[in-house]
Amino acid sequence: MTVLAVRALSKAFGGVQAVRQVSFTIAAGELLALIGPNGAGKTTCFNLVNGQLPPDAGEVEFLGESLLGLAPRKIWRRGVGRTFQITATFASMTVRENVQMALLSHHRRLASVFSLARRQHVDEADALLARVHMRDQADRPCAVLAYGDLKRVELAVALAHQPRLLLMDEPTAGMAPAERSDLMQLAADLARGSGIAVLFTEHDMDVVFRHADRIAVLSGGELIANGSPQEVRADAAVREVYLGSYA
């Protein structure tokens, strides 16, 4: 079942065509990696999908409905979770409180003025934290966590709304190589287990080729390949972009 369908997406900045006629789809439980050399249009493409940038042309369809023109928080309501390249968490709160915030939003209880926030959805938050192996750090302030742990908190926060699509921007950026694969394995297991479609950009090719079901390669704003890791590895156009004409 197709969760996300991107059709003929284009975006120019001034005279620079950052993304040109890009199309791809992601099915439930599938991990699609968006890769490409620096300046290929990965980040632009990613931001067109998550609503941070409006496209010049094209369509972004989530479960058959257009996401274009929706504010990020409305996109989230539809069932799209996100993690950021540089982690974004609530630093003045504990790990559990971060997840509780997402749960309060999920249950539409944010406007409540009299109940005590830290007593809400405690068990649900702890269950989510257990899924990302952060249960034992639930009471620590987010400000003191190791970077890899923050990434896992972000995962738990993203899962709180039971998303159908997860957007991960450079999920392993800033992490030690040994940690990277663990985190991506965790994300992949969670996504496959719950049938969540995942779109991620990534610099670490080890991570990409080990964990992605499919890889979409951008170069000069255009999609030059889209297939399984084996297919992409063998693709002549991809080899040329990455390895030059000596390949």
Place this chain on the structure above:
Amino acid sequence: MTYSSVLIQFLNGLAGASTLFLVAAGLSLIFGVTRIINFAHGSLYMLGMYVAVWAAEPLGFWWSVPIAALAVAVFGAGVEIALLRRIYGAPELLQLLATFALVLIVKDFTLWQWGPEDMLGPRAPGFSGAVEIAGRPFPEYELFLIGFGPLVLGALWLLLTRTRWGTLVRAATQDREMAGALGVNQKWLFTGVFALGALLAGLGGALQIPREPATLLIDLSVVSDAFVVVVVGGLGSIGGAFVAALLIAEIKAFCIGLGFSQLTLVVEFIVMAVVLVLRPWGLLGRVPAPARGAGGAEPPLEAPSPAAIGALLALCGALALVPALSAGYTLVLLTDVLVFALFAVSLHFIMGPAGLHSFGHAAYFGLGAYGAGLLLVRGGLPMELSLLLGPLAGGLGAVLFGWFCVRLSGVYLAMLTLAFAQIAWSVVFQWDAFTGGSNGLIGIWPAPWLSSKTAYYYVTLALSAGGVALLWRALYSPFGYALRAGRDSPLRADAIGIDVRGLQWAAFSLAGLFAGVAGALYAFSKGSISPESLSVPRSVDGLVMVLLGGIQTLTGPLWGAALFTWLQDAVARGIDYWRAVIGGVVLLLVLAFPQGLTGFLRRRSAA
């Protein structure tokens, strides 16, 4: 309106724009490089006026202008070296507070040196007559000013683009850290820029003396105007300041010309509102680059322990016992403390958890006070009902102004809240027929059963403690947490479906409502109200209370309010120049405890 009167009004506007531009350009330059919003910029302007009037008598007008400008520049350099250098690393709010302390000190210095009377300046020799334009006489001096503004703009442009120093200033404006990394000596660059900004302000003031007398009230009105110009033009943009000064001065001139001089302030507000909605960073401003490695995370807001709650309840109990032990003045003072505690807590509610740094919170305090007073005096409502309904005026004012304010953040927000407060003040001040104008309203006394000091003290205690308890409770509710979420990471908050702006607007309105409660209580405790209750100094009182106590603490605003109210009372009764004393105390506190008193004590006890 005939062709000639249109032309005359247009020229009037141009002349007004010149001085406005000088002040705003200096403010913008200083902010661009040092990232300090110089609240005292209007005070530098005022100093320029006074020095020029004073020097013009022996030396003549044309000598007095450069002398005043240079004197103010030297003063500015001294302030930068002695004070600002020590606080560049401090939180933005404390920097603002320090410059406000300067406002108080400069005001009292001026009062001490030149007395309370307005001082008339001379006319400008050579430009004292009038020329005929389109069949009407037009002052020559205005023509001189019309030419002078663009001249200064040109000179600034040359300085900034054609000199090495100017290149460094522009580099520091764009990326201060990178400029520092490239070996630019920031120390003297900052001093130089501050001196130049002060020079422009002093020059603006000195050039104004043939047009209007030097007065002690000019400082805050000029700095509010300059804030509006800078916000409309875009912070850090000299060209933007020029365009905005022209736009605002022209619109004002035409309002006066068409006989709607009462409208000038509202029009300024409308212009600013429209610009901010369409271009949040001003006409020629750029979206500010996020500061690299900007300050650490805000500390968590610990929930009070049962013991702390017990202590607070005990405090309430003790306060309830005070009338049995003491009467008279203690009760009056404690009533004030309670009123301002609620005011400070309501301000803290948006400043701390929501990160909305309001510099105009007195607007809602004053609107609440006037709401209650007007309902009683003009509406003929019973006192009890006026006390309950009056605060709605504060809440409604906050709903209106807040809608604009939450669209901005940081210093833009601070300036906008200040400008709104100044506008609210001006409306109250000018609307003689309804608000009593500068005299205010009198005869706002409590109902007979509340008329004793003791009875009214209990009412105040109940409402203030109740208000504080409600606001504090809300801080730990999902609503309060969501506010903190929006402050900690707007990006993340948005990505989990939190409507940050909407919640901030609600918080702003709620804080306005409770400030209104404090205002209404205040009105009935004094029996009268004056525009002072929503003036900028009252807003700053609130800021001082919150910052003294420590902004990321829960009970800090209470202690800040108590200390400040007591200090003001003790000092104002004993000393003529109490403003300067308060300013001095605030400066010392800012220099000694950059994290506020409670923050300091907490760290002491943690160490």
